[in-house]
Amino acid sequence: MERRVAYDLRYIQNWRLLLNLKVIFLTIFRYFVITSHIEPHDHWDSAFIIEFAALTQSCVVKPNKLRSWTNNMKTQNQKKHLAGIFIMAALSCISSQAYAMEEVALGMFAGDIITSEGRSAAKKSWADSIARSGGFGWVHTGSSLAKLQVGTDADIANGVTYDVGFKMTATGIPGISSMDNPGFSIWTSGASDFEVTNVSKIGWHLYNQVAGPGLETSWNYALTQLGVTDFIGYINSGATFTNDDGNFVGAGGVNNSTPWVTNSAASSWVSTNTDGLDYALLTVMGLKSGYYLIAAGGSCFDQTCTNGGSFKWDITGSASPVPVPGAVWLFGSAIVGLIGVSQRKRLE
DSSP states (O other), rough: HHOOOOOHHHHHTOHHHHHHHHHHHHHHHHIIITHHHHHHHTTHHHHHHHHHHHHHHHTTHHHHHHHHHHHHHOOOEEEEEEEEOOOHHHHHHHHHHHHEEEEEEEEEEEOOEEEEEEEEOOTTTEEEETTTTTEESSSSSOEEEEEEEESSSSHHHHHHHHHEEEEEEEEESSSTTTOOOOEEEEEEEEEEEEOOGGGTTTTTOEEOOOOOOGOGGGGGGHHHHHTTTTTEEEEOOOOOOEOSSEEESEEEESSOOTTBSSSSGEEEEOOOOSSOOEEEEEEEEEEEEEEEEEEEEEEEEESOOOOOOEEEEEEEEEEOOOOOOOHHHHHHHHHHHHHHHHHHHHHH
């Protein structure tokens, strides 16, 4: 009963047209194709069925394995069924791993907590090691892209800084619907606003998680079309790796050369990578008021992520303390000295 409730909750939280197609496919495959359409003499042994189910569930079937299965089919009838099953299995893989790109505006952060529930991204969309991804993040095939304004318009004009915590937390059922190994990257367009929904219009396919726009990497060319000018930082709760641009992707980091972060040395990153609801928290100290783009998804370079992509955002923090200028301290000490001289003359 508990498993039935868990599956029902997963269906409600992750409803999509492709999910319904997957349910239909599995129903046909398990109850009609295997049990009804295969004649008794067309025997498929249990070892094959188990191997086929495991590989199609992971959506990884190598050509030599497919060739081996086809050659082992004893009748032409079995081969026809196998071809049909693989077509349906391909649709199942698409429905389980390809999310539509999510574009969301998180609003303005000026010290009040921002929480954005119901976010989702594909399980490997922040880091994937398959050949065509090169260790980069996906964009239109499953990332969650968010825009955040830090500070009011007046704060932006006056260069006010904030200490901001960006927290991405998995939601849903662990191993079924929740995001596994969350990771995200942050860029800025400075004081210039941008429209996050324009991402889907510029044909951006992959991104380098730890690099800025323009010439830093050939994959981040589209950032310049959004007006993005600089890279801020990233956090990774999955395996560490080196992407195809030669950049090492560690547990996290903040750019210490950008003028939009005034206290990178005090910034921090912490994450969990357990069987529960993982989270990734990047705290940027002294972040200047402005506009920021966040690309989030699952970090799965080692291909060990479970299915699911549900998470939420929590943006917390406060305005950075304003340092007291040295001249104020000198002025204060001078006043104290004058008071002392005045009292001495009075005593004399």
